Amino acid sequence: MTSWRAVWCRSRTSPPGNRSKPRWTVLPRGLRHRCDRADTARMTDAAGFRESPRYAVVGASHQTADAAFRDRLFVDDEGRAGMLAKLRDSDIRQAVILSTCDRVEFHLALSDPEQGVRMVEDVVAECTGRRRNAVEEQLFRRYDQDAVRHIFRVACALESQVVGESQVLGQVKHAFAQSRDVEMIGADLDTLYQATFSLAKQVRTETRIGEGAVTVASAAVQIARDLHGDPAKIRLLVIGLGDTGALLLEQFRLAGVQECVLTGPSRRTERAAGRAQCHFTPFDSLPDALAEADAVITASGSGRFLVDRALAAGALRQRRGLPIILFDCGSPEDVDPAVDDLDGAFRYTLADLERMAREGKFGRHEQANDAARMVDERVVSFQKSLAAQEGVPGLVALRQHFEDVRRHVIEHHANADAEEATRLLINHLLHSPSKVLRDVAAQGGVADLRDTITVNRVVARLFNLRLEDSAGGQFDGESNGEGRKDDGSVE
Template sequence: MTTTSYLVIGASHRTCSGAIRDGLATDEAEVPAMLERLRAAGVSQAVWLSTCDRVEVQAVHERPNEAALAIAELMAERVGLPTPDLADQLYTRTGLDAVRHLFSVACSLDSQIIGEPHILGQLKAAHRGAASAGLTGPELEAALQAAYTAAKRVRSETPIAEGATSLAAAAVQVARDLHGDPKRCSALLIGVGDMGALVLDGLREAGLSRLTIAAPVDRRAEAAARRLDGHFAPWADLDSALAGADIVVTAAGLGRYILTAGMMEVALKRRRRRPVFVVDAAIPSDVDPAVARMDGAFVYDLADLERVALQGRVGREAATQAAWTIVDEALAAFARDRAERAAVPAVAALRTHFEAERRRLLVEHGDLDAASATRLLVNRLLHRPSEVLRALAAEQDGVGLAERAAAERLLFRLFRLDGMAVDERDEDERREPGREVR
């Protein structure tokens, strides 16, 4: 199967709203059913990847356009939209473009925060789920393994991950300055975006133990609470959860303000004006700018944390460019490997044909000396190609001439004939015993 059969279709933070992603998102228990629906739709090699930033299907199919339509219909049904309405918010990649996208996802180059470390683990978990469901095959496995190799190179050869982890470290630093030891703090995560989880990872490594999670879709918050070993708060109880939080991390990115000045004013009153550290880790922002102007609310967005971390834009862009270079090198190697593998059946068929001719010659002329036998074998092997070339030469139209020129170029390349003298010996010398040369 050629690389044109690779396919990726999905929705991410770049193409659609958080509400659409929430509707498409699946927790771990739902994934097997989605994989079975893909199988029923005729997609026999597929990974269903559902993260905070994206929901996408990575697949291999002989007719990728047909498969993309079937997957889009499945996704549209899940969110309750007509397929054409959802299609405008989906991205579709095929062939090597799909493979490059897969590599970029594995290397965290397509994440909201370049270099965040969670996506590779999420991709591997989705891969394991697909394998358990019997929905992986040699083509998809090859692409995924190449993606993991590229991601390992990016992590080891570039400082790209340092930018993401330094943002989390900056959040810990600000939390310490405001509240002291994080062990004495309680935190609220609003939304389940990857950067929010990254900030919480840093805080928990610093000692934070009390974590509550709320999200516009309760089932996603419950799943995140299980994954992060935190407490689940229903969305309807957000005001109460907010009042009990010393640190608030927002990571929903719905395109509207989730944390408003009114909500924060009520929370601060209930907290008797004890300060709140707010990390707006969403793109677009979750926090009303008016909140930052309130006494007791200390709001930092990702740009603010970056300044605290002293991460220069030039250094980040250089690391990102180096990572993309690795991705492109890996893609070229992958394409070359697949092309070489695609050529194997043709080479095997040619070898089988040569061997059959050799055996036939030995049966027919087993008493020949080596010189006569090898000459006879060469003539037999060249007989059919010579006929085809003569037939092409007889066609004087443009198509025939072009085919002949292409065939000759291929022969010269396959057998490295450049610079070799053409054998002008008599035709009789090249004639097989008992056969007329045509």
């Protein structure tokens, strides 16, 4: 398959036609990327070569930001399109916004990721109505290789509250598709995400990490079944919109639970209840909803107890001796540990469920370690593939330049014999680089001197030459660019 860069170079050098209109460039896997002249200028340097892609991730997750901030930052599909438009207006041309209940992240590909992150922070401050310094405190940032590793880990569910859960991969794919639909996916993000999807599939296929997530949810269902019997008769209350709560809800549904009520402090709860096909009750009605529930899943992580001892005690009085189970999936916890003192209330944290899953089936941490090792290996191979691709345009251009010079010599010196033709060819090929090197050396500055040394070392390595510097040291094409003294020691 033709690489994106080769297609892009042909597009850049082809006749522009109507210069006022953007040009479409065909990309791998049918992806179309709109590239106008302004974009082209941003993507290339003065010599006409494309800049190396750099990646960045900035966002807020259940590990770094409170639930109130994540709730204000959360965007649905309609809001995501609007926020992508804001990023485009800020001169960010490649971006994906991953927005779930547990995390809101911006995945970027651009030449200056630090500047891009600052632009995202401005957009986040505007959207959340918070001061810039308050926003910075809630966000995490990853750059380059760390950004690639983070995106890989998120898609493989290694950053989820329940390691191995399957929902996040679908959410990542959906976010990518939305960015593609509004033309915010270029070759760099496409390459990264195709590698991400391939890795996630490999992790699911070659490890049992996904079974662990199901086992955690199944442990909760089994506890409820042991206490209340037939799941079809269990009345389930879900408080909060966290992804872990949705995971447990899905497993309860598969077990046969039919009656489910959703509530919570978030303004998005009623709409989420419709999507999840749950009944909605206002958060102000929590005491009554709690009294009617046999099993409760909390997944808010708001930083305060949504169910305290007094609220649970009141619900138990109304239940007249019927027990209630509370699965606390909040981070931090949503249920006051003092509830454990009440007769008839059984509280289980996410750590409790994970421990029961490990004891009941297999070591899920071992599976996670295998997946993490696969992520690290893929990060290395991905970086190597990028480095290899970056060398291709230079080689193509160099070969074309040599060919142009060869034709020029033949056309203007048709009667020259082999010796004369080859001498002319060498002179023409070395004329420009010789002039540039002399000009750089004549500048005399420290930076220019470093440039000269670097060029000499690159030339030595490219053509396997042995050169001598002004200090009498030598470096050659087999020394990886390091200066080598006559006695074999490295400078």
